[in-house]
Amino acid sequence: MIVVIEDSTTQRLQLERDVKSGGWPVTAAADGERGLELVRSLDPAPLAVITDVLMPGIDGWEVCRRIKGDPKTASVAVVVLTELAQPADVLRAVVAGADNYCTKPYVVPTLIQRVRSAIRLVSSGAPMVEVDGESFALRTEPPQIAHILASSLQDAAQRYRELAKSRAALQTAYADREAMTRVVVHELRSPLQAMLAAAQISRRRPEILNDLPDLVERQGQRVRRILDDLSDLTRIELGQLPVEPTPRDLVEVVREALERIRPAVPDHRIEAHLPSEPLRVRVDGDRIEQVLTNLVTNAAKYSPDADRVAVQVRRAGASARVEVRDWGIGVPPDHRDRIFERYFRARQGETTAEGLGIGLFVTRHLVHAHGGRIGVEAASDRGSVFWFELPLDEAANGAP
Ligand code: ADP
Numbered sequence: 001m002i003v004v005i006e007d008s009t010t011q012r013l014q015l016e017r018d019v020k021s022g023g024w025p026v027t028a029a030a031d032g033e034r035g036l037e038l039v040r041s042l043d044p045a046p047l048a049v050i051t052d053v054l055m056p057g058i059d060g061w062e063v064c065r066r067i068k069g070d071p072k073t074a075s076v077a078v079v080v081l082t083e084l085a086q087p088a089d090v091l092r093a094v095v096a097g098a099d100n101y102c103t104k105p106y107v108v109p110t111l112i113q114r115v116r117s118a119i120r121l122v123s124s125g126a127p128m129v130e131v132d133g134e135s136f137a138l139r140t141e142p143p144q145i146a147h148i149l150a151s152s153l154q155d156a157a158q159r160y161r162e163l164a165k166s167r168a169a170l171q172t173a174y175a176d177r178e179a180m181t182r183v184v185v186h187e188l189r190s191p192l193q194a195m196l197a198a199a200q201i202s203r204r205r206p207e208i209l210n211d212l213p214d215l216v217e218r219q220g221q222r223v224r225r226i227l228d229d230l231s232d233l234t235r236i237e238l239g240q241l242p243v244e245p246t247p248r249d250l251v252e253v254v255r256e257a258l259e260r261i262r263p264a265v266p267d268h269r270i271e272a273h274l275p276s277e278p279l280r281v282r283v284d285g286d287r288i289e290q291v292l293t294n295l296v297t298n299a300a301k302y303s304p305d306a307d308r309v310a311v312q313v314r315r316a317g318a319s320a321r322v323e324v325r326d327w328g329i330g331v332p333p334d335h336r337d338r339i340f341e342r343y344f345r346a347r348q349g350e351t352t353a354e355g356l357g358i359g360l361f362v363t364r365h366l367v368h369a370h371g372g373r374i375g376v377e378a379a380s381d382r383g384s385v386f387w388f389e390l391p392l393d394e395a396a397n398g399a400p
Contacts, residue, residue, distance in 0.1 A: 001042060002115065004028040005035035005051040005063060006081070015081075019050065022112035032058030036066055039073055047119050048077040048099075050111075053089075061096040068097035077118035081106070087153035094149060176343060183356055187226055190354070191219035221264070222354075229358040233342070236365050243287050243369040247393060249278035250288070250320045254313050257289035264293070265300035265309065273312040279320040280393040287366045288390075294359045295324040295386045301353045303328025303383060319372075319389035327383040336376050340364040 002024045006012040009030070016026045024047065029035035032055055039049055049067060053060035060080050067073045077099045082089055093101040099118035102111050117130045198215050202208050235241040251274050258272055292311070299309040306327035313322050331339060335346040345357040367374040367388045374388040 001044075001046040002026050003035060003039055003042070003046045003049045005030075005032065005049065005055070005060070007031055007052060007055045011052070015050065018108045018111060019115065021108065022115065024115075031055055032060070032063045035063055039067060039076060040070075045073060045076055048079060048115055050079045050081060050115060053080055053082045061092055064093070064096040064098050075122050077115070077122045079111075079115050079118050087157060090149060090153060094145060180343060180356070184226065184230065187354055187356060188223060191222045194219050226356065229356055229362060232362045233358050236362065241362075241365065241369075243284045243366065245282040245284050245370065248281060248283050248285055250281045250283065250322070250390065251275060251277075251279055251313055253283065253285050253288050254292060254311065254322065256285075257292045258296075258311060260289070261293050261296050264297055267307065268300040268303070269308045270296065271308055271310040273310065273314075275314055279313065279315060281320055281390050282393050283370055283390060287369075291363050291366050291388065292322070292324070294363045295388075298359065299324050299326035299328065299384075299386070301355070302326065304353075306383070315392070316389060318392055318394065320392055321387060321389045323385050323387045325379055325383065325385045327379070327381075330378060330382060331376050331384050333378075339376070340374070 002019050004012060004015050004019060004026055006015055006028070007030055012028050012030065016028050019026045027038065027042075027046075029038045032051075035049070035051060036058070039046060049063070051060040051063045058066075060082070064078045064080060067076055067078055078097070080093045080096070080098045080101045081104055082093070082101060083104045090101060099121050100114045102114050113130060195216055198208070198212055202212055232241060255272070255274060258270055262270055296309055296311065303309070303326040308327070310325040311322070312325070313320065315321070331346060335344075338344045339346055340360045340363075342361045343357040344361075345355060364374050367390070370390050372388055372390040374386075377385045377387070379385050
């Protein structure tokens with residue numbers, strides 16, 4: 001006989017049916033007191049008691065303690081049913097002397113299996129625990145069981161906290177993406193509007209037709225830069241931005257790159273200070289040009305009142321060092337690391353310069369992919385010096 005103690009009528013009836021499906025005769029009580037009376041009155045004693053925890057009057061823990069405390073009923077298996085899955089509640093079940101527990105809502109086969117193993121536990125000398133269909137004979141004393149249980153539950157709780165943390169990180173990433181999408185839409189809309197407006201005006205005033213190609217080219221380049229940045233960002237995130245270094249003279253790479261960069265900064269003169277000796281490095285020329293383009297266009301963009309940008313290349317120990325100096329707004333000291341982060345834009349609101357906050361992130365990635373370093377310092381009077389260093393190809397430089 002199995003005794004079911006459950007105060008909710010619907011749940012009690014359901015529980016009776018479910019336990020019967022395990023092949024046992026069942027009798028039930030609606031509260032702790034009557035449940036205990038029933039257990040004591042039955043002859044022979046019931047095989048097991050399944051008791052709810054939260055009940056008016058004597059609660060399930062107390063029912064369990066009294067059954068186990070009375071020599072006449074101590075060998076009745078007790079399974080507590082709890083809605084609470086807190087580690088402390090499971091320990092409460094162990095402390096009360098329960099033989100097993102089951103959380104509500106339960107899966108019927110699991111409940112039956114737990115009742116069965118509880119019955120086996122009290123009837124055999126060697127207590128058994130069943131996990132995932134495997135049986136383990138316990139030779140451990142209850143305090144040890146409590147320890148093991150507490151540890152494993154704490155592990156589970158810890159894993160849950162980690163999950164919650166990574167979910168929060170995912171949410172932040174998602175919010176970043178959303179903010180990013182808004183900025184991209186905004187950044188793409190303004191060149192587009194400039195081109196549409198120019199096309200419309202040119203119908204009424206054909207004399208501006210001459211300026212149209214320049215305007216379309218400038219705005220088109222702006223759109224292309226945004227799309228290039230976005231596609232590089234995605235490729236970096238997927239680990240698919242390839243760098244293919246070959247032996248090159250960095251001085252030559254910089255000289256050629258600057259020729260192509262000049263038209264992109266029409267309001268600034270680029271002063272190049274290049275050594276007469278070659279500096280042999282192993283680089284992907286296109287990627288180094290991309291690094292330089294980002295640094296020089298930034299230098300011009302963030303120095304709207306200046307008319308020059310200086311680029312210097314020199315040897316620095318075992319590295320080749322490139323410096324891009326501007327006479328612009330400068331980078332506040334506490335932002336010197338952060339501006340290389342994805343989406344980070346310093347002094348927003350202070351400047352009207354457009355941007356996504358991706359360029360320096362891509363730039364840093366490219367320099368690191370070459371085994372190099374990158375940073376920014378304040379220039380001596382005003383503005384900033386962005387620098388990067390690439391390891392020299394010693395064998396090539398040492399060769400005659
Ligand atoms: P974007 O220019 O699109 O905002 P970047 O990643 O190229 O993105 O730069 C990140 C931020 O670093 C910029 O928003 C700007 O605040 C700052 N920055 C970059 N270059 C300079 C510079 N030469 N002088 C001052 N601030 C700069």
